[in-house]
Amino acid sequence: MHPTAVSETAERLDSGIADLAGFRDPDRPGWTREVFSESYRASRDWTMRRMQDAGLEVSVDHAGNIVGRMAGRSSSAPAIVTGSHTDTVDGGGRFDGIVGVLGGIEAARLLRASGATLDRDLLVVDFLGEESNPFGLSCLGSRSAAGELTPGDLDRQDYRGVRLGQAYRDFGLDPDRLTDVPWARRPLHAFVELHIEQGPTLQQRGLPLGVVTAITGIERVIATFTGSADHAGTRAMDDRRDAMVAAAEAVLAVRAEGCGAPTHGVATATRVDSESRSPNVVPSLVRMQSEIRSVDSTWLSGVRGRLSQEIAAKAGEHGVDVEFDWSTDNEIVHAAQSVQDVVASSADALGIPWMPIPSGATHDAVHMASLAPMGMIFIPSKDGKSHCPEEWSETADIALGVDALVQTITTLDGR
Amino acid sequence: MHPTAVSETAERLDSGIADLAGFRDPDRPGWTREVFSESYRASRDWTMRRMQDAGLEVSVDHAGNIVGRMAGRSSSAPAIVTGSHTDTVDGGGRFDGIVGVLGGIEAARLLRASGATLDRDLLVVDFLGEESNPFGLSCLGSRSAAGELTPGDLDRQDYRGVRLGQAYRDFGLDPDRLTDVPWARRPLHAFVELHIEQGPTLQQRGLPLGVVTAITGIERVIATFTGSADHAGTRAMDDRRDAMVAAAEAVLAVRAEGCGAPTHGVATATRVDSESRSPNVVPSLVRMQSEIRSVDSTWLSGVRGRLSQEIAAKAGEHGVDVEFDWSTDNEIVHAAQSVQDVVASSADALGIPWMPIPSGATHDAVHMASLAPMGMIFIPSKDGKSHCPEEWSETADIALGVDALVQTITTLDGR
Numbered sequence: 001m002h003p004t005a006v007s008e009t010a011e012r013l014d015s016g017i018a019d020l021a022g023f024r025d026p027d028r029p030g031w032t033r034e035v036f037s038e039s040y041r042a043s044r045d046w047t048m049r050r051m052q053d054a055g056l057e058v059s060v061d062h063a064g065n066i067v068g069r070m071a072g073r074s075s076s077a078p079a080i081v082t083g084s085h086t087d088t089v090d091g092g093g094r095f096d097g098i099v100g101v102l103g104g105i106e107a108a109r110l111l112r113a114s115g116a117t118l119d120r121d122l123l124v125v126d127f128l129g130e131e132s133n134p135f136g137l138s139c140l141g142s143r144s145a146a147g148e149l150t151p152g153d154l155d156r157q158d159y160r161g162v163r164l165g166q167a168y169r170d171f172g173l174d175p176d177r178l179t180d181v182p183w184a185r186r187p188l189h190a191f192v193e194l195h196i197e198q199g200p201t202l203q204q205r206g207l208p209l210g211v212v213t214a215i216t217g218i219e220r221v222i223a224t225f226t227g228s229a230d231h232a233g234t235r236a237m238d239d240r241r242d243a244m245v246a247a248a249e250a251v252l253a254v255r256a257e258g259c260g261a262p263t264h265g266v267a268t269a270t271r272v273d274s275e276s277r278s279p280n281v282v283p284s285l286v287r288m289q290s291e292i293r294s295v296d297s298t299w300l301s302g303v304r305g306r307l308s309q310e311i312a313a314k315a316g317e318h319g320v321d322v323e324f325d326w327s328t329d330n331e332i333v334h335a336a337q338s339v340q341d342v343v344a345s346s347a348d349a350l351g352i353p354w355m356p357i358p359s360g361a362t363h364d365a366v367h368m369a370s371l372a373p374m375g376m377i378f379i380p381s382k383d384g385k386s387h388c389p390e391e392w393s394e395t396a397d398i399a400l401g402v403d404a405l406v407q408t409i410t411t412l413d414g415r
Numbered sequence: 416m417h418p419t420a421v422s423e424t425a426e427r428l429d430s431g432i433a434d435l436a437g438f439r440d441p442d443r444p445g446w447t448r449e450v451f452s453e454s455y456r457a458s459r460d461w462t463m464r465r466m467q468d469a470g471l472e473v474s475v476d477h478a479g480n481i482v483g484r485m486a487g488r489s490s491s492a493p494a495i496v497t498g499s500h501t502d503t504v505d506g507g508g509r510f511d512g513i514v515g516v517l518g519g520i521e522a523a524r525l526l527r528a529s530g531a532t533l534d535r536d537l538l539v540v541d542f543l544g545e546e547s548n549p550f551g552l553s554c555l556g557s558r559s560a561a562g563e564l565t566p567g568d569l570d571r572q573d574y575r576g577v578r579l580g581q582a583y584r585d586f587g588l589d590p591d592r593l594t595d596v597p598w599a600r601r602p603l604h605a606f607v608e609l610h611i612e613q614g615p616t617l618q619q620r621g622l623p624l625g626v627v628t629a630i631t632g633i634e635r636v637i638a639t640f641t642g643s644a645d646h647a648g649t650r651a652m653d654d655r656r657d658a659m660v661a662a663a664e665a666v667l668a669v670r671a672e673g674c675g676a677p678t679h680g681v682a683t684a685t686r687v688d689s690e691s692r693s694p695n696v697v698p699s700l701v702r703m704q705s706e707i708r709s710v711d712s713t714w715l716s717g718v719r720g721r722l723s724q725e726i727a728a729k730a731g732e733h734g735v736d737v738e739f740d741w742s743t744d745n746e747i748v749h750a751a752q753s754v755q756d757v758v759a760s761s762a763d764a765l766g767i768p769w770m771p772i773p774s775g776a777t778h779d780a781v782h783m784a785s786l787a788p789m790g791m792i793f794i795p796s797k798d799g800k801s802h803c804p805e806e807w808s809e810t811a812d813i814a815l816g817v818d819a820l821v822q823t824i825t826t827l828d829g830r
Contacts, residue, residue: 089693132693132694132695197649198646198648198649199646199648199649199650199651200649200650200651200654201651216648218648220694229803230799230800231613231614231775231776231799231801231802232681232683232685232706232708233613233614233631233633233681233706233708233775233776233777234612234613234614234615234681234774234775234776234799234801235614235615235681235775235799236614236615236616236679236681237670237673237674237676237681237682238674239615239799242670242683244666244684244685244686244687245666245667245670245684247663247666247687248662248663248664248666248667248684248687249663249667251659251660251662251663252660252663252664252667255652255657255660258652259652259653261652264651265652266647266648266649266650266651266652267652268647268657268697269659269660269663269698270647270659270689270691270693270694270695270696270697270698271659271689271691271694271698272659272662272663272687272689273688274685274686274687276685276686278504278547278685278802279547279635279685279686279704279706280547280685280706280776280802281685281802282683282685283684283685283686289694291647291648291694291695293647293648359648359649360646360648360649360650361646361648361649361695362648384645384646384649384650384654385645386645386646386649387646387693387695387696388644
């Protein structure tokens with residue numbers, strides 16, 4: 001690859017990230033561009049033009065995914081798919097998802113510029129609404145592509161009472177045609193997603209690339225503690241049933257569980273709420289919300305039992321009752337070994353140092369894994385910051401990720 | 416005293432409590448009759464009629480306190496004052512405060528029925544708005560009587576932005592005349608308040624009466640914990656600055672401080688709030704609200720230093736910063752030894768078993784103590800419940816309290 005080309009790629013990545021960041025909700029902090037918003041709608045026109053500029057044939061499927069196609073020699077051969085998303089969380093940053101869409105477009109442009117023609121079609125996808133939203137369902141586009149969006153999901157309501165199906169309609173998409181998203185009918189060769197790490201590991205190890213081994217499973221729990229609402233001035237300490245004390249013990253139990261986890265196992269109490277707002281009543285009804293993540297299925301499958309027992313035992317010491325509402329947000333999804341191997345050997349061929357790394361966040365790749373062998377390429381996040389305005393990745397690292405993606409696509413094409 | 420009179424007193428207490436309970440906000444739980452509300456306004460007319468029925472000469476002072484006067488032989492002699500309040504907390508009960516007002520009226524009626532005339536005037540007072548309110552200032556009436564309500568207090572706003580001064584005006588009281596509340600200009604002989612214990616001690620000891628030794632001091636603190644908002648899926652456990660974990664340690668530190676307190680020292684974390692509502696972010700900004708009470712000034716005066724140090728040390732272990740906003744809600748107020756002695760000897764004379772007891776809740780008596788030697792008489796609360804619909808005291812116990820109050824007033828009158 002010529003130094004000029006590298007530099008041009010970096011410049012286009014830079015200007016593309018800056019241009020997309022311009023599409024933001026002016027009333028919200030950071031770079032906010034939520035699914036179904038006006039800023040998101042406007043940004044998608046920009047993204048389609050960007051794909052067209054790179055020579056891609058652009059279409060939007062019934063699920064709202066923007067697909068840029070670079071035709072291969074055999075349009076009947078299973079295609080290679082890359083991409084990510086361009087929506088953000090409220091108060092989010094400029095790189096999460098965006099790097100995978102712009103990087104995919106740049107990879108196609110570089111492949112085209114090199115004069116080579118792939119045997120297979122290359123599809124660069126900007127998946128609709130990957131981030132969590134007020135309907136409580138993330139990965140809308142990739143979920144639809146995998147045929148995993150149900151009619152029941154479309155009945156979900158946001159806090160204003162608007163149903164998800166209506167939000168699709170208001171955005172110009174027909175929710176009745178979501179069952180007619182043709183991805184599953186078309187055999188795919190592989191899916192590779194370029195993404196920022198969203199954690200500090202690559203930066204801490206001084207490595208520019210991560211080959212993702214698996215995407216975390218997520219267990220969520222809401223624990224409800226019920227004690228006794230007594231006067232905080234008159235009820236003796238040894239005669240209380242204090243739900244806040246039981247919840248505090250639970251927060252520490254969740255942390256202890258995470259600290260005892262295998263590598264990259266994490267456990268976080270994200271919220272504590274007390275029903276009473278009175279400054280002089282012993283709290284009698286407190287809820288704690290927590291999530292536990294790991295790519296170790298043995299550990300993660302045992303977490304419900306271990307934590308429920310520990311939390312209930314501590315609550316019992318304080319005379320407090322506790323009820324648990326557990327849910328599995330994501331099952332653990334492993335990257336295909338074949339794709340991991342191609343990404344790793346591509347990095348080696350380019351002299352890019354890398355490490356195998358699990359993903360602690362979820363991605364569109366989770367759903368695409370049901371359609372094709374899946375792999376992910378991570379690049380470093382400055383200080384591991386993500387979902388915040390400070391989110392940052394160096395252009396040079398993104399460009400190295402694009403190089404690895406180009407090499408990976410090329411190698412996969414020949415298999 | 417004749418059995419008939421006792422029975423009549425019990426019947427009047429019963430029917431009075433039931434009548435007052437009828438004045439309640441129909442939109443709120445329990446027996447809600449908050450200061451400045453329509454139900455409160457209506458109930459006060461009932462209370463004034465009740466005083467008139469007992470032969471008291473009724474007036475309302477500029478602070479909104481209802482005063483029922485039973486004239487003594489010498490109107491220039493310092494008067495004896497008894498009474499409490501008839502407002503309730505949101506979702507409150509039928510006895511807190513009410514027992515002291517109705518009990519005071521019954522005491523006056525019994526004194527009058529006995530044919531005795533006191534040397535001194537007896538004033539039975541229903542103090543305006545004793546309970547905490549949306550303006551954040553309790554004991555409005557007794558505070559005014561003691562000249563402790565400031566112009567700045569009248570500027571306090573509730574959650575709708577209404578100022579306390581305007582609330583007085585809307586209730587038919589002139590806030591500009593609050594400086595003209597004549598209590599402080601009239602020498603008082605003693606103040607005695609009959610009240611429910613609001614705690615379980617008397618019931619647990621099987622005693623019908625408590626002679627209050629002191630009213631608790633209250634220290635309040637809002638601790639603000641600042642950590643780092645990282646992705647809960649990607650940030651390793653040993654690389655976090657989790658404000659929720661630090662707050663949980665603080666909740667347990669507050670409890671430990673209370674458990675290490677002298678008799679009747681209590682410490683309660685009443686509320687924990689997290690700024691972030693995201694289910695996948697490590698909490699970075701969490702506030703904990705706590706209160707600590709005791710009648711032991713040595714212990715209470717050291718609590719700020721001890722707890723601040725303990726909480727900051729624990730937070731530091733988690734890399735979390737903490738700031739404290741301490742305030743003294745109430746200084747410890749001791750009952751006058753002279754009044755305690757009269758109450759105790761009155762109970763002994765009537766054969767009523769009693770114990771000395773500190774008050775863990777605050778009362779109008781705190782403010783009246785600056786105008787006259789102060790004492791309080793406690794009667795048992797069922798299961799120690801208060802500020803809730805289940806609040807309950809037996810009529811027989813209330814009647815015994817009224818007997819002790821009559822004897823106390825009679826004895827004080829002769830001193």
